[in-house]
Amino acid sequence: MPTDTSPDASSDAGTAAPPTSGGQCGSTQTLKEAARAAGKSETLARYETDYPVGPHDQPQSMCPAFGSLRVGLRMRRTATVLSGSACCVYGLTFTSHFYGARRTVGYVPFDSETLVTGKLFEDIRESVHELADPERYDTIIVTNLCVPTASGVPLDLLPDQINGVRIVGIDVPGFGIPTHAEAKDVLAGAMLKYARREVQQGPVAAPATPRSDKPTVTLLGELFPADPVGIGMLLAPMGLACGPVVPTREWRELYGALDSPVIAALHPFYTASVREFEAAGRSVVGSAPVGVEGTDAWLEAIGRAAGVAPELIQAAKDAALPAIAGVLAAAPIDASLIVSGYEGSELLVARLIIESGGHVHYVGSACPKTPWSADDAAWLKARGVEVRFRASLENDLAAMSAYEPDLAIGTTPLVQAAKARGIPSLYFTNLISARPLMGVAGAGSIAQVINAALANKARMAQMHEFFDGVGRDETAGIWEKAPLDQSVKTVQWSKQWARKLEKSIASKKSTAQKEGEGIT
Numbered sequence: 058m059p060t061d062t063s064p065d066a067s068s069d070a071g072t073a074a075p076p077t078s079g080g081q082c083g084s085t086q087t088l089k090e091a092a093r094a095a096g097k098s099e100t101l102a103r104y105e106t107d108y109p110v111g112p113h114d115q116p117q118s119m120c121p122a123f124g125s126l127r128v129g130l131r132m133r134r135t136a137t138v139l140s141g142s143a144c145c146v147y148g149l150t151f152t153s154h155f156y157g158a159r160r161t162v163g164y165v166p167f168d169s170e171t172l173v174t175g176k177l178f179e180d181i182r183e184s185v186h187e188l189a190d191p192e193r194y195d196t197i198i199v200t201n202l203c204v205p206t207a208s209g210v211p212l213d214l215l216p217d218q219i220n221g222v223r224i225v226g227i228d229v230p231g232f233g234i235p236t237h238a239e240a241k242d243v244l245a246g247a248m249l250k251y252a253r254r255e256v257q258q259g260p261v262a263a264p265a266t267p268r269s270d271k272p273t274v275t276l277l278g279e280l281f282p283a284d285p286v287g288i289g290m291l292l293a294p295m296g297l298a299c300g301p302v303v304p305t306r307e308w309r310e311l312y313g314a315l316d317s318p319v320i321a322a323l324h325p326f327y328t329a330s331v332r333e334f335e336a337a338g339r340s341v342v343g344s345a346p347v348g349v350e351g352t353d354a355w356l357e358a359i360g361r362a363a364g365v366a367p368e369l370i371q372a373a374k375d376a377a378l379p380a381i382a383g384v385l386a387a388a389p390i391d392a393s394l395i396v397s398g399y400e401g402s403e404l405l406v407a408r409l410i411i412e413s414g415g416h417v418h419y420v421g422s423a424c425p426k427t428p429w430s431a432d433d434a435a436w437l438k439a440r441g442v443e444v445r446f447r448a449s450l451e452n453d454l455a456a457m458s459a460y461e462p463d464l465a466i467g468t469t470p471l472v473q474a475a476k477a478r479g480i481p482s483l484y485f486t487n488l489i490s491a492r493p494l495m496g497v498a499g500a501g502s503i504a505q506v507i508n509a510a511l512a513n514k515a516r517m518a519q520m521h522e523f524f525d526g527v528g529r530d531e532t533a534g535i536w537e538k539a540p541l542d543q544s545v546k547t548v549q550w551s552k553q554w555a556r557k558l559e560k561s562i563a564s565k566k567s568t569a570q571k572e573g574e575g576i577t
């Protein structure tokens with residue numbers, strides 16, 4: 058028998074009509090107003106504080122909900138259910154499987170009627186009850202996408218648990234969460250909040266992985282698998298060990314994460330998660346152990362936060378810094394670059410490139426400025442780097458034009474633009490985030506991929522020359538007749554439309570006049 062203790066929400070679930078029929082990614086203001094009117098003011102106000110926007114406040118890449126979806130799909134014994142427009146769910150599931158999710162994504166469909174009458178909430182509740190099998194799951198995560206959030210579908214009225222399976226409901230609308238990075242924090246923060254409440258209520262199950270007998274440091278941010286190992290080696294001389302990585306891979310790791318006295322906010326955008334750690338009385342340290350100077354400062358900050366004796370902090374530095382300096386010197390980068398991305402680690406990557414000898418002109422991050430990246434931003438600015446938070450694609454493209462770098466690291470559209478100009482480029486997500494960044498391993502790794510890309514410069518120039526003159530955008534290719542420039546076509550169409558409109562107004566006026574004069 059299910060143990061659903063939630064109040065009956067059928068009377069007020071989703072009583073507001075959807076503001077748009079299709080849940081387009083646009084019309085942010087309309088969707089926000091609708092969500093506020095439908096009872097989501099508190100949630101949106103919290104998101105506005107946690108994820109400040111401006112000047113770039115619209116997702117320019119994938120749907121933000123992909124971030125939280127991915128976090129849920131990577132957790133063991135966790136079911137994920139989406140509630141949103143079918144087109145959004147299609148895109149999200151497609152992307153999750155493209156990234157190798159190998160896990161079913163649940164979907165509760167809706168139509169105008171179920172949304173307006175509140176039946177959608179009932180359908181979600183029913184599906185959650187059906188799924189809540191403690192043999193299979195520890196947790197069910199239900200996510201409201203744009204339209205159900207704007208319509209006020211009240212996931213907070215779902216039961217906290219059913220048959221011992223935890224139910225976590227989150228709103229992840231594109232009009233409230235600017236990037237998919239921050240959507241990861243929405244879910245991680247919600248799960249930490251739930252786990253913290255469980256800890257407050259009494260003893261909880263120990264994590265499955267054996268726990269260290271040393272004080273641990275929780276690592277905040279999705280890391281390349283080698284990085285926690287490398288960080289563990291950096292911490293060892295201080296008598297500290299690596300704790301869990303948040304977002305975690307299983308529920309019980311959340312208890313271990315909350316138990317660490319120090320939290321390393323390696324990725325700086327986990328505002329809601331940091332709030333939970335601070336509420337649990339933990340110290341949070343920003344930046345990360347990248348390069349010699351970054352590692353030096355990070356070991357000092359972590360050691361102090363953990364109350365480690367100064368001589369042990371020095372011992373940790375002595376063990377790590379000469380090795381990192383040696384690797385950096387053995388793999389120098391001699392080039393000018395721009396770096397941009399939406400992973401939150403852009404500033405760290407730029408620091409490492411500069412310590413490797415590279416000249417970084419510009420760093421753009423789609424993430425906001427937070428206290429946890431303040432030291433990195435100051436370090437970069439002191440070296441003449443233009444640092445831009447909430448950077449848009451336009452900012453990145455302008456930087457490429459202004460600085461004409463030897464290499465551009467960035468998102469897909471920036472890389473495409475760089476290729477079109479014959480500039481070697483690297484995808485941040487696929488090629489930079491997919492390798493170690495911290496400690497000794499990170500120092501050697503980044504130069505390898507950057508120098509390999511730079512070696513392609515001659516090939517890029519050759520390709521640029523080869524394709525020169527084939528046209529661009531809609532005029533690219535081989536045509537029997539010269540293709541019409543679409544901008545010219547648009548002007549022609551506008552003129553035609555204006556003439557048509559004028560004729561129609563004139564005809565209406567003339568009819569009205571005739572009617573007024575009694576002529577039929």
Ligand code: SF4
Binds near residue numbers: 142148
């Ligand atoms: S859920 Fe994502 S894809 Fe759908 S409308 Fe919102 S931002 Fe766009």
